Amino acid sequence: MSRLNQVNxxxxxxxxFVKALRSLCNACYKEQEDCYDRxxxxxxxxxxxMATIQEVHEKTEVSLELIQQFVREGRILVSQFPNLAYPCESCGQLIQQGRICGSCKTQITGGLEKxxxxxxxxxxxxxxESEQNRTYRSISFDRD
Known part of the structure; x- marks a missing residue:
């Protein structure tokens, strides 16, 4: 059986369900798509x-996590909806792309560079140290 067609x-x-292209069963995928349509x-x-994610959640009754997923996946473009933001996975600051904010990314990369x-x-x-151990030194004694 190939990796693409696994039962999960x-x-x-x-x-x-047979996992082919999606990680959800057909019923859950359909429900997710219905939420996206709403x-x-x-x-x-x-x-x-100009609605925020919280306002979209309240008006559509779609979970915050799912709305955030749509934004992360690029299905809802923040360039067209500037108030759609979700929390950074590290500090909770509101962001519009990626998983972590710029300051957390800087902190992480700074730590890795250190x-x-x-x-x-x-x-x-x-x-x-190894070069010093390979160097031979001679001691010369001046004899009077």
Whole structure:
């Protein structure tokens, strides 16, 4: 059996289904698409374009997580709906793309760069130490 056609349990309802292109069973996928249609119809109305995710959730009764998923996937474009934002997975600051905000990304990359610099420094110390151990020195005694 190929990797694409595996029997799995739907993560949402637990039903068995053949996982081909989607990670949800057909019933849950249809329900998700119905939710997307509700959100999309709501957002297409001119007076709703400045709505926040919380307002969209309250008016459409679609879960916040699902609306955030639609934004993350690019199915709802934040360029057209500037008030749609969701929390950073690290600090909770509202963002419009990706999984983490710019400051958390900077903090993470800064930490990784620091670790790399520390490894490089330790490697350089080891290299210098091994070079010193290979160097022979002669001691000369001046005899009077």
């Amino acid at each position: 349990n739907c993560p949402k309802c637990g039903a068995l 959100v999309s119809r709501f957002m297409r109305k001119k007076h709703n374009r 670790i790399d610099r520390e490894k490089e420094f330790k490697n350089q110390l080891k290299k210098n």
